[in-house]
Amino acid sequence: MYQKVRKEMEQKKVAVLGAGSWGTALAKVLVENGHDVRIWGNNEQQLEEMNRTHQNPNYLPDIHLPEGLKAIFDLKEAVKDVDAVLFVVPTKAIRPVAKQLVEAMNTKPIIIHASKGLELGTHKRLSEVLAEEIPANLRQEIVVLSGPSHAEEVAVGDITTITSACDNIETAEFVQRLFTNHYFRIYTNADVKGVEIGAALKNIIAIGAGAIHGLGYGDDAKAALMTRGLAEITRFGVALGADPLTFMGLSGVGDLIVTCTSVHSRNWRCGNQLGQGKSLDEILDHMGMIVEGVSTTKAVTELAQQLKISMPITETIYDVLYNGVEARTAVENLMKRDMRSENEF
Ligand SMILES: NC(=O)C1=CN([C@@H]2O[C@H](COP(=O)(O)OP(=O)(O)OC[C@H]3O[C@@H](n4cnc5c(N)ncnc54)[C@H](O)[C@@H]3O)[C@@H](O)[C@H]2O)C=CC1
Ligand SMILES: O=C(CO)COP(=O)(O)O
Numbered sequence: 006m007y008q009k010v011r012k013e014m015e016q017k018k019v020a021v022l023g024a025g026s027w028g029t030a031l032a033k034v035l036v037e038n039g040h041d042v043r044i045w046g047n048n049e050q051q052l053e054e055m056n057r058t059h060q061n062p063n064y065l066p067d068i069h070l071p072e073g074l075k076a077i078f079d080l081k082e083a084v085k086d087v088d089a090v091l092f093v094v095p096t097k098a099i100r101p102v103a104k105q106l107v108e109a110m111n112t113k114p115i116i117i118h119a120s121k122g123l124e125l126g127t128h129k130r131l132s133e134v135l136a137e138e139i140p141a142n143l144r145q146e147i148v149v150l151s152g153p154s155h156a157e158e159v160a161v162g163d164i165t166t167i168t169s170a171c172d173n174i175e176t177a178e179f180v181q182r183l184f185t186n187h188y189f190r191i192y193t194n195a196d197v198k199g200v201e202i203g204a205a206l207k208n209i210i211a212i213g214a215g216a217i218h219g220l221g222y223g224d225d226a227k228a229a230l231m232t233r234g235l236a237e238i239t240r241f242g243v244a245l246g247a248d249p250l251t252f253m254g255l256s257g258v259g260d261l262i263v264t265c266t267s268v269h270s271r272n273w274r275c276g277n278q279l280g281q282g283k284s285l286d287e288i289l290d291h292m293g294m295i296v297e298g299v300s301t302t303k304a305v306t307e308l309a310q311q312l313k314i315s316m317p318i319t320e321t322i323y324d325v326l327y328n329g330v331e332a333r334t335a336v337e338n339l340m341k342r343d344m345r346s347e348n349e350f
Contacts, residue, residue: 096122199251219280
């Protein structure tokens with residue numbers, strides 16, 4: 006039987022790039038695990054306030070951050086001598102921040118990312134974007150950290166399990182040891198593609214689940230959307246070469262469940278307000294945080310059309326987000342589709 010003994014890890018130096026809700030929650034875990042952690046962001050005033058008050062009120066209100074967490078605005082200083090760099094900026098900022106990082110690094114760190122999306126325009130996964138921007142001779146492997154996890158729950162030490170994915174399982178295990186503690190349990194996975202696709206696409210389905218709720222449909226409708234959403238995510242992932250089993254795991258069905266059912270989810274909240282009749286612009290203006298599913302819906306719809314992958318739910322959500330189709334009409338249209346077998350791929 007596969008079993009691994011838990012070993013203490015010596016202190017590592019880690020830079021967290023992105024001082025929003027998830028970056029702050031993950032930085033807190035790392036400090037609690039005894040590591041030397043610097044968090045970097047693009048808002049100097051916010052970082053100064055974090056150092057002064059040990060809080061990040063716009064993203065994680067009422068959370069006291071460990072005194073050991075250093076918020077640093079100068080990227081060169083933030084990444085000085087680090088063993089690992091963790092990207093937790095929104096998808097659209099991954100490439101520009103990676104370009105800045107290349108100019109700032111003085112070590113050859115492991116690169117980790119915990120963001121969820123596909124790049125608009127190129128349709129690339131985020132580990133592909135990072136590999137393009139950070140030459141292999143300037144870094145170790147790239148690891149994806151992903152799974153059902155809301156910053157609000159991790160920040161209060163509620164139980165959470167996620168996945169550390171890398172082609173090189175030893176590097177995935179390094180990241181597993183870096184983050185694991187009594188409330189945060191990390192599993193490893195070698196299917197980077199599947200983990201990133203599950204993470205990105207569940208946000209689309211969560212917008213749909215929120216809309217179903219906002220429209221007043223019941224639990225049967227929610228279960229239908231999540232189940233057929235998972236079928237669609239799996240179809241897309243397998244067409245791109247992912248292992249279908251990955252979608253049964255934490256970064257597949259696990260993340261789909263939490264994002265489609267939690268009031269913490271920004272994607273679910275966005276969908277819920279769409280269902281209640283608000284406009285997308287109005288919703289995004291008031292959210293104050295990233296809603297990744299909006300741009301991921303566009304990237305996935307475009308790529309699925311190019312590759313001729315059937316994605317009826319994603320295309321329907323695209324119509325609501327980008328073509329002004331009313332959410333109720335969109336649901337009715339989905340119900341009028343031709344009859345088919347459940348197991349048709
Ligand atoms: N919040 C959560 O519970 C979770 C979020 N994620 C993923 O993590 C990523 C980040 O999400 P959140 O932290 O929730 O977003 P957020 O909206 O709370 O914060 C994003 C942060 O990134 C900063 N930022 C934006 N562009 C930047 C740039 N060019 N340079 C530097 N900083 C920049 C913003 O100022 C903000 O501080 C997303 O891809 C999200 O899907 C993944 C798991 C859980
Ligand atoms: O990825 C998440 C949960 O695993 C966070 O979801 P939201 O971005 O919808 O808040």
